[in-house]
Amino acid sequence: MENDNTPVRHGTYAAYTNRKCRCDLCKTAAREYMREYRKTESGRARSRLYTHIATKRSTKAAAWVRENHPDVWEKICSEIIAK
Numbered sequence: 001m002e003n004d005n006t007p008v009r010h011g012t013y014a015a016y017t018n019r020k021c022r023c024d025l026c027k028t029a030a031r032e033y034m035r036e037y038r039k040t041e042s043g044r045a046r047s048r049l050y051t052h053i054a055t056k057r058s059t060k061a062a063a064w065v066r067e068n069h070p071d072v073w074e075k076i077c078s079e080i081i082a083k
Contacts, residue, residue, distance in 0.1 A: 008015045011025035013033040037043040066073040 008019050008021050008026075010021065010023055011029050013026075013029050015021040016026040016030035038047055062073075065076070
């Protein structure tokens with residue numbers, strides 16, 4: 001097992017996730033890993049789940065704003081309609 005004194009191997013998904021490296025090489029590796037993961041059956045299922053959860057959260061957030069801050073809700077709606 002690596003300790004914190006071990007140099008980071010940049011350009012790997014492990015460096016991105018475990019060592020929290022956000023250099024361009026590691027971000028690219030993480031992006032490519034996730035792109036390939038989403039092509040798998042479990043990746044697609046998980047992606048659908050997170051999309052479903054995000055939709056539910058945004059719906060609840062919109063309902064909360066509409067109920068608790070109707071003035072803000074009206075402003076948001078009018079800006080959307082104006083576009």
